[in-house]
Amino acid sequence: MDLHFFGTSSGCPSKTRNVSATGVSFERCKSWLLVDCGEGTQHQLLHSTLSPYRLGVVAVSHVHGDHCYGLPGVLAAIQMSGRKEPVALVAPQKVIEFVRCTFELTDLQLAFNLVCHPLEEVQQAINFEGFMLEVITLKHRVPSYGFKITETVIPNKLHLDKLNRQGIKSGSHYNCLQKGQDVEYENHVLTAKEYTYPSWQPRTVIVCGDNEKPSLIAPWIKEADTLVHEATFTSKDLSKIGYHTGHSDAARVAQFAEMHALNHLILTHFSVRYHGENGLASIEHEAKRYYSGHLTLAYDGLVVNIPKQLNKQ
Numbered sequence: 363m364d365l366h367f368f369g370t371s372s373g374c375p376s377k378t379r380n381v382s383a384t385g386v387s388f389e390r391c392k393s394w395l396l397v398d399c400g401e402g403t404q405h406q407l408l409h410s411t412l413s414p415y416r417l418g419v420v421a422v423s424h425v426h427g428d429h430c431y432g433l434p435g436v437l438a439a440i441q442m443s444g445r446k447e448p449v450a451l452v453a454p455q456k457v458i459e460f461v462r463c464t465f466e467l468t469d470l471q472l473a474f475n476l477v478c479h480p481l482e483e484v485q486q487a488i489n490f491e492g493f494m495l496e497v498i499t500l501k502h503r504v505p506s507y508g509f510k511i512t513e514t515v516i517p518n519k520l521h522l523d524k525l526n527r528q529g530i531k532s533g534s535h536y537n538c539l540q541k542g543q544d545v546e547y548e549n550h551v552l553t554a555k556e557y558t559y560p561s562w563q564p565r566t567v568i569v570c571g572d573n574e575k576p577s578l579i580a581p582w583i584k585e586a587d588t589l590v591h592e593a594t595f596t597s598k599d600l601s602k603i604g605y606h607t608g609h610s611d612a613a614r615v616a617q618f619a620e621m622h623a624l625n626h627l628i629l630t631h632f633s634v635r636y637h638g639e640n641g642l643a644s645i646e647h648e649a650k651r652y653y654s655g656h657l658t659l660a661y662d663g664l665v666v667n668i669p670k671q672l673n674k675q
Contacts, residue, residue: 363388363513363565363668365590367660368406370630372594372609373428375402376637379662381428384569384590384630385412390515391492393418396436397509397569403432404439409663415443419490422453422481423571424506430457434464441472448475450490452497454505455480481507489514498582500573503608508570510582518542518558519673525557562670572631574608576618583622587668590660591615592631596644599635612645616653626668627653630660 366385375381381400388394393416396403407414417440422430430453440449451458458478465472479488482505487496492515498508518540525536535545535552542554568582569590576591583589594600594609612629619627629649636642642659649657658666 363567365567365569365588365628365666365668366410366412367630367662367664367666368403368410369398369400370632370660370662370664371428371637372592372631372633374634375400376634378637379632379634380406381432382571382631383432385410386493386511386567386569387412388492388513388515390513390517392416393491395419395421395490395493395495395511397421398423398429398571399432399436400428401431404435406662407436407439411665413443414439415445417445417449418447419450419452419495421495421509422451422457423500423508424502424504425454425456425460426504426572429571430460433457433461434468434470437461437465437472437476438470440474441470445474448477450477450479450488452479452484452488452495452509453481455482481505491515496582498568498570498579500571500578501575501608502572503606506571506573506608508568508573508579508582510566510568510586512566512585513564516560516562516564518554519561521557521559530557559673562672565668565670567668572609574605574610576610576615579618580622583624586624588626588628588666589619589624590628590630593629593645593649594631594633596648599633612648613652616649616651616657619655620653624655626656626658628658628660628666632659 368383369380371379382398383403384397386395494512496510500506538545567588593612597611597613600611
């Protein structure tokens with residue numbers, strides 16, 4: 363399971379950073395997920411290992427342009443790639459309308475079905491190929507959301523000791539059990555649930571849109587391996603600019619992560635004022651003052667692997 367950072371800037375791009383877009387890929391599934399899609403994301407994909415053809419789900423956190431202006435171009439790229447399978451768009455209703463109007467005004471007809479899930483109507487987890495998506499309500503100047511993403515395709519291993527103790531010899535039924543199928547063996551049924559176990563614990567990441575209140579994530583953070591959260595400003599700069607921006611500072615996010623003993627915190631969505639040489643030093647220094655876990659400051663092109671926690675027989 364990997365996180366791919368296509369855009370890590372807040373508001374507008376700079377020479378070194380594009381606006382918000384983060385991919386999530388899964389090793390046991392060819393389909394991948396894109397969270398937010400700022401202007402220029404289509405071009406950023408050209409520098410990555412991920413293909414528009416395999417992009418199965420796009421989730422947009424809120425209506426601001428630095429998170430959604432790239433949508434028409436990316437969906438057109440999927441169309442040009444030859445994809446025929448459906449693509450899901452999980453987004454605010456206004457973003458869905460924006461996409462539909464753009465297609466109508468530019469005479470773009472998709473060869474695949476765009477299945478839309480208005481965020482305002484999502485009440486429970488949505489199961490997609492390879493992962494489950496849950497929606498977290500955040501706080502910003504406009505309604506904003508985060509996404510809890512949990513992988514669901516994990517290969518099974520056999521309880522070999524148990525099978526051997528019970529005298530169940532190897533054969534084609536072993537393969538069926540590993541595939542999750544119950545099988546008949548010597549006049550009784552072997553259940554996959556009893557004789558197999560997942561190779562590793564499901565990995566979970568949370569990727570947030572703009573959010574001034576990290577505490578809103580608290581009910582969701584316990585099972586998360588990694589949190590991706592904006593740190594648009596330092597606390598000093600945010601106090602000067604004003605809290606009306608609806609953004610978080612590095613200190614606030616770091617304190618939240620430390621309080622909940624989060625293993626890995628990834629900060630992103632940095633104001634352009636920090637994009638110069640050593641510009642993120644103040645962000646990093648502030649976050650490390652409050653957070654003792656694994657800290658990553660994202661940059662465009664960064665790929666972060668979420669390691670497995672293997673299960674033992």
